[in-house]
Amino acid sequence: MQSISQKRLVSGVILALLAMYILPNFIEYSTLSLLIIYAILALSLGLIWGFGGILCFGQAAFFGLGAYSYAVFAVNIGESSIPFILAILTPALFALILGAIMFYGKLSDVYLGVITLVVTLILFRFANSTAGPEYAIGKARLGGFNGMPNFHTLNVPGMPDVYIWDLDFYYVCFILLIICFISLYFLIKSSFGRICIAIGQNEQRIELIGYDVRKYKTIFFGIGGGLAGLAGALYASWAEIVTPGLFSLSQSAEIIIWCIVGGVGTLSGPILGAVILGLLKYYLGQQSLVDNNLVIGSILVLFVLFLPNGLSPALANLWVKITVKTKSRRPNTRRKKVSRAVRGIHNE
Template identity: 50%
Template sequence: MTHASSLRSWGLAAAGALCVAGVLLAPQVTDTFALLALTVYLVMAMLALSLAFVWGFGGILCFGQAAFFGLGAYAYAIGAINFGPGVAALLLSVAVPAVFAALLGYFMFYGRISDVYLGVITLAVTLILFNLANSTSGSEYRIGEALLGGFNGIPSIPTLTLPGHDSPLEPEGLFRLVGLLLIAAYVGLRLLLRTRFGQVVVAVRENERRAELLGYDARLHKLLAFALGGAIAGLAGCLYANWGAFVNPGVFSLAQSAQIIIWVIVGGRGTLIGPMIGCVGIQWMVTALGGQQTVDTGLVLGVVLAAFVMLIPRGIAPTVMGWFAPRARPVATVPERVR
């Protein structure tokens, strides 16, 4: 390991320790309202992280990441109502979108569907799930004890109860859980991208045909990366259902899908930290604009997207890093440059 790599590793370790300390200490210095707002920001940051990996490093243009987010939320709600809000319901919320992503990915990748059509298919699947969830308003639409509720959604979702605890998580505990899981997901993806699997995923993104000629199964690597992204998005959906104790078909909406794409573009495709920063910044802006009636929020998001595409096409994180290392190679061309 070179001296620069060693310093970078120590710096990342120190930053990680500070993040963990911040997550653990924040509830002690923050009021409940602000803590709830921070919690949903971190939940959405995890959703942004899932697409940052799938699109930024896997090269898979997915317009339907909201589908896995919504499946995770509904899976947790149904599991928590039927057999309690424990670890089993949490695991179900991760397994269902992961399996769904694997099945969808199998037909897309092994069917040799091009990137443009792949984006269209994932968007269409999200809209199908949105309309399907909206059409389940009758009392006959139930899974076990859980009424799906149609456009009204599923209210009063039990909050997660961790092993060894008799009571569900309070807002402080939920914030800590969300923060720690987000840090774990980020660190896990960074480590994964340094493995042979991660290197092959990036190589497939750069040149799929060359990776196949070198003997790697590009379709399998894309499938596994896609399923992993679905699992992370499902975990975010589970945490979202815990945050609001409610889920409705809006989690599958076109607006939700578009926002995730905007987060990644603004934050910087090809990085892990950038989309999370973009997500938190845009969510804060949307929340601030939500209290006034003068400016349309959707119009502001469109202006922000257009401005970044034209003026800062690389996104926030790569641009800022370029200021400090102008002679460095482009971000994320190899796993060692992962941010």
């Protein structure tokens, strides 16, 4: 079983690398970079929601925090490597603190949703009200509603004058996405990951077995926050401006919709959802007949009603059906024989 899924991982990575070279022929790479940043962001929620069972309504908080801390540190330091790392660590730390507050208080479900939502709102209101010159961190003025432009974008580590942009930026994003995917894959296969999944499925049982559920959930939440921060740092470098809109309710909603459409409980699902809906949004933005919100909202409602598991499991089922039909029946009958034999043993 282990070897099959690892074979799948290797073939998936090879396919992704192929796609990385082929895709720029069809779609502009600046759009593609954004889609990949969205995919990383979707992964961050997909991880904590799909595997840890923690539905966070404020994943945008960590995303925005990552983007803002990247911008602030980049202005102060004047190169991008250290800010990039700090942009991952700051939201991760914030998520750890927030997670500790929530999980050590035994909050779940709606109450978790309320708190994460409220925290996002506080950050949104705060970021919006920082227009005055007194709101500055070091050399960086937060800029309020207008946001923060003019910071150092991504450069080659150690060489502040050699910027990574355009096609190179796209490759960097893509490779980071693949690295994230692989590390998350091994994370959820590790014993830590297995415990987190088990907590998502039956918290009480895990607690009774003797694990400190609160600790595991908090750390898991922190990892999700760090990942969202990574997406935020990349976004800041892509957009070359950070605005309070990153903290908005609609941004959080979008992340949740990507996960639902792609499939909660898988790693590939959120990526799929982010890319499909990102593309859809891009094309909808080019016409004025139908409003973007109308389509996205309808998709969310329809998926909740009719396809709550999302596209990824549905597509996987379809794939299995097709391959089973086209392949010869032999493996199938063999499995039946084996099961019959097993039953025979049981009967004896």
